Amino acid sequence: MHLALYREFRPKNFDEIVGQDYIVRTLKNQIKLDRLSHAYLFCGPRGTGKTSTAKIFARAVNCTHSIDGNPCDMCAECVALSEPNTDIFEIDAASNNRVEEIRDLREKVGYPPLIGKYKVYIIDEVHMLTDSAFNALLKTLEEPPKHVIFILATTELHKLPATILSRCMRFDFKLLAINVLVEHLKNVFDKKSIQYDEKSLHLIAKAGEGSVRDMLSIADSVASFSDNKIDYESAERVIGLSNKDSIKNILNAIAEKNVANLFTSVKSALGSGKNIQVLCKEMADFIKNLVMIKSGIGDYSILDILPGEYAQYSYMASQFDLNYLKTAFSKFAEIELDLKYSINPENLFESACLDLINFEERAYVPVNKPVINPVQSQVEVKPIVTEKEQTEIEKVWGNVLIKVKERNLFALSNALTTVNKVEKIANKLIIHTNDQGSYQMIDNQERISVILSLVKLFDDSIAGVEVEYDKSNASKNDIKDSLKEVFKTKIKFKE
Ligand SMILES: [Zn+2]
The missing domain is CATH 1.20.272.10 (Zinc Finger, Delta Prime; domain 3)
Known part of the structure; x- marks a missing residue:
């Protein structure tokens, strides 16, 4: 049976984890010096090794003959913990996010481990927990029993409450650089006797976009397609064209x-x-x-x-x-x-x-x-909004900002200072910000309807308001200087 490359090459100890050197060194040192924390937070993009690291760590803390911080894979604890067991729990918060499930967990953490020294709870996608589940979890994190270690993993750090963050030791997993991925891929192909050329290595590594797992899944498809003799053409065909x-x-x-x-x-x-x-x-x-x-x-x-x-x-x-x-x-x-x-x-x-x-x-x-x-390459861009229409809508927006201030809506007013572009598209007003905090603040039904009611005072053809979060800073300076001039006395635009 063909075993997927990413499963076959899943790291079994710390030294096999690719590209997260700082994290690996720190965790190994904690094990060697027996300075463990009771709660860890692993954050970073998907496919960067959070769960693999958590699983290795869970065995390493229980290993009685650990070698340079790694689990030895030989002692009774290592053997027992590599089989299904009751001491290492993996919980996917995406599907177990209710308060009942966390209460259930709280009850069970009280019982001592059966195999080694620690019970380890790995909670994946922890940001998916409901508010009440977070509160329940927090109570456990406040006074964890001595034999319990929590490892929370998330791709969305900003969705975690500060109370959870402050109780965890945090590690940021990074997307891997292309040269690190290329090196790893080369290694995998060599071990599997798969033929390749340099150009296709790069293409496959690039398609992995920083993630070992994604890269190896792609490598799998390319290898099957080309019958283990990979050339650039076959790689390109599998990755690109289809x-x-x-x-x-x-x-x-x-x-x-x-x-x-x-x-x-x-x-x-x-x-x-x-x-x-x-x-x-x-x-x-x-x-x-x-x-x-x-x-x-x-x-x-x-x-x-x-x-x-x-x-x-x-x-x-x-x-x-x-x-x-x-x-x-x-x-x-x-x-x-x-x-x-x-x-x-x-x-x-x-x-x-x-x-x-x-x-x-x-x-x-x-x-x-x-x-x-x-x-x-100057592709001509035909604006559908005329200069005049754009000036009009910016005036409307300026008036809205004044109203927001007049009504002492401080929080909203603050968030709106980060708005760097407004557009009227059909009968909708689209406001853009590249500040994520402000975006989350504004993108709320109640606040949107406040904004809409104010907009309607100046342009009653507008039937809806939408806020957009622009990740890039591309539109940073789109607000016209002239507009800043007009409202300079009353509105402070964030520069
Ligand atoms: Zn061991």
């Missing part, structure tokens, strides 16, 4: 407002065995390239495409309006994580696509020029 075709079909269906084609394209993309979360991520990546091309970027080191693909991308980009692409990009980026926890991810994904079909200002821009060569 994905891009289905993405293009979906995007085309959206562009043509063809609902029937949309459903068929999604179905066939998933029919080829693709995971919907991966599909969604690829949609976001693909559209990001279109956004960049549309914004005039022609540099391959920034664009994530291969030379030779530019013409195709450029053609796709020309079919959409820039604002539309930005909306589409945020939409897919936004639902990517939700998909993982959705009961019916397919519906969620399809409804996001339908939203885009219905998006009013999709503004098809007809292609009337030959496809542009990357060397002279």
Whole structure:
């Protein structure tokens, strides 16, 4: 039976963990010096080794003959703990997030371990716990029994309450640099006698996007496709094209407002065995390239495409309006994580696509020029919003800010100072911020309706308000200087 590479090469001790040297050294030292903490927090992107490290740590703290901090794999404790056992608990908070489950855990932590010195609770995706479950967990973290160690793991640190953070020893797992991934991949291929060339190593490592697990899953597909003789062409084919075709079909269906084609394209993309979360991520990546091309970027080191693909991308980009692409990009980026926890991810994904079909200002821009060569890559961007309309909406926004201040809505007013761009799209006001805290503060039904009611005082054609979190700082200076001038006396814009 073929064992997936990422399973076969899952690290069995600290020394096999790739690229998290600082964390590994610290944990090993704690074991050697017997200075263990009762609660650890492992945070960082998925696929960076949080759970593997937690499992190794759980065995190492119980090992009676540990070698340089590593579990020896020989002693009775190591042997017993490598089988299913009652001392190491793995809880996925995404599916066990209710307060009852944490209460149940609290009851059980009282009983001493059966095998070694410690019971270790590994709580994965801990940010998914409900508020009451957090409170229950907190009580246990406040006075943990001596024989208990908690390891909380999360991809979303900002969703954890400060009370939990302050009780844990925190380790930040990092995405791996490409050269580290290449080295590891080379090692794996050599051990498995898989043939490869340098160029394909890089391509596969890059596709892993910093994650060993993702890289090895991709490597698996490429190796099977090329019968263990990997060359650049086969790697490119597996990684690139198969994905891009289905993405293009979906995007085309959206562009043509063809609902029937949309459903068929999604179905066939998933029919080829693709995971919907991966599909969604690829949609976001693909559209990001279109956004960049549309914004005039022609540099391959920034664009994530291969030379030779530019013409195709450029053609796709020309079919959409820039604002539309930005909306589409945020939409897919936004639902990517939700998909993982959705009961019916397919519906969620399809409804996001339908939203885009219905998006009013999709503004098809007809292609009337030959496809542009990357060397002279200034793609003309036709704004759908005129200069005058933009000035109007910024005036409205200025007035709204004054009202917010007048009404002494301090928290909201503070959050709104980080807004660096406002747009009116159809009958919606979209406000942009690249400050995550402010975004979370504003993106709340009650506050949005306050903003809407104030906006309506100055422009009653607006029927909705949306706030968008721009991760990049690209739109930082989009607020017009003139607007800052006008309201300088009353509003302080954050510089
Ligand atoms: Zn041992």
